[in-house]
Amino acid sequence: MGSAPSDARGTPGDGSLTPFKILVAGGFGVGKTTLVGSISEIRPLRTEEVLTQVGVGVDDLSGVGEKTTTTVAMDFGRITMGKRLALYLFGTPGQDRFWFMWDDLAYGALGAVILADTRRLVDCFPSVDYFERRGLPFVVAVNVFDGSPHYDPEDVRIALDLDSHVPMVLCDARERSSVKQVLITLVEHVLIGETGDAEPAHAELSPAEAGAEGS
Amino acid sequence: MAEYDRWVDREAGRVVRPYALTGGRTDPVGGTVLDLISVIVANGPPPAAAKSRGLGPEHRKLIGLCQEPMTVADVAADMALPLGVVRVLLADLVQQKYIAVQARQAMRAQASPDLLREVLDGLRSL
Numbered sequence: 001m002g003s004a005p006s007d008a009r010g011t012p013g014d015g016s017l018t019p020f021k022i023l024v025a026g027g028f029g030v031g032k033t034t035l036v037g038s039i040s041e042i043r044p045l046r047t048e049e050v051l052t053q054v055g056v057g058v059d060d061l062s063g064v065g066e067k068t069t070t071t072v073a074m075d076f077g078r079i080t081m082g083k084r085l086a087l088y089l090f091g092t093p094g095q096d097r098f099w100f101m102w103d104d105l106a107y108g109a110l111g112a113v114i115l116a117d118t119r120r121l122v123d124c125f126p127s128v129d130y131f132e133r134r135g136l137p138f139v140v141a142v143n144v145f146d147g148s149p150h151y152d153p154e155d156v157r158i159a160l161d162l163d164s165h166v167p168m169v170l171c172d173a174r175e176r177s178s179v180k181q182v183l184i185t186l187v188e189h190v191l192i193g194e195t196g197d198a199e200p201a202h203a204e205l206s207p208a209e210a211g212a213e214g215s
Numbered sequence: 216m217a218e219y220d221r222w223v224d225r226e227a228g229r230v231v232r233p234y235a236l237t238g239g240r241t242d243p244v245g246g247t248v249l250d251l252i253s254v255i256v257a258n259g260p261p262p263a264a265a266k267s268r269g270l271g272p273e274h275r276k277l278i279g280l281c282q283e284p285m286t287v288a289d290v291a292a293d294m295a296l297p298l299g300v301v302r303v304l305l306a307d308l309v310q311q312k313y314i315a316v317q318a319r320q321a322m323r324a325q326a327s328p329d330l331l332r333e334v335l336d337g338l339r340s341l
Contacts (some may be wrong), residue, residue, distance in 0.1 A: 045295075079337075107250055184335060
């Protein structure tokens with residue numbers, strides 16, 4: 001409590017705050033809020049999005065009606081590590097009509113966790129497509145509910161048509177230790193992508209595939 | 216700090232539409248949209264009302280919140296205001312040099328392997 005705020009100011013790389021952003025995506029009701037809440041202190045973050053940017057004058061919202069803005073609530077959690085590192089988790093809005101927010105959320109993000117429910121795997125497709133297209137590293141975490149059918153992760157991989165290098169883990173979004181493992185898997189995956197100095201956790205690319213990817 | 220409930224009536228909903236706080240402006244000055252985890256910090260304490268006529272109560276409250284480095288998302292959650300509104304207000308303060316934006320070290324492109332290993336260590340020790 002005795003630390004002076006001035007210690008943390010104006011000295012980048014020393015006392016300053018270094019935040020990282022991780023997105024938590026997946027279908028509506030798959031457990032994103034639960035996942036964020038089980039590892040971080042969760043807070044609501046509201047946005048009041050202007051739906052029609054074009055044509056709305058900078059100083060004038062009068063007369064444009066109420067339908068130009070919509071309120072979206074996002075889950076937002078922070079994990080503070082030591083004095084300067086902080087990991088921010090953002091649950092992406094699940095409904096299709098909030099796609100326009102994803103670019104904002106994904107900008108500069110470290111990576112993403114796609115939470116999957118084997119009963120509704122199809123809900124993951126848009127997220128997988130989006131992160132693949134954007135080149136954002138992601139892991140797929142299959143949320144194992146009580147009563148949800150148990151599948152071999154490799155079967156889920158085939159069903160989602162995932163590349164072999166994308167890590168796939170089973171998790172229980174209610175369990176802190178399980179969610180922690182998901183995040184560790186993601187950061188390891190990002191690190192492998194950045195440095196290439198570690199073995200992929202799963203199947204390796206054959207030389208032919210690697211060559212095809214590089215060309 | 217007092218609960219931010221001045222413009223909010225729990226029964227009736229928000230009394231003042233959020234963009235009224237920005238004078239109806241929906242785009243930040245200068246066109247620069249601050250990222251959710253951009254780190255911002257005030258250049259000094261909130262100025263006296265008489266000396267800063269261009270600033271509203273929300274502007275001053277923001278300067279007060281940013282006495283320590285904060286992310287935009289934290290600030291928006293603390294203010295209980297929509298992100299878009301907070302971005303417009305913060306851009307005013309950045310333009311008028313009440314608030315500085317710290318280097319965006321956390322963008323993935325700049326995340327060094329060493330920093331990533333530090334994050335991993337942090338996660339493992341949770």
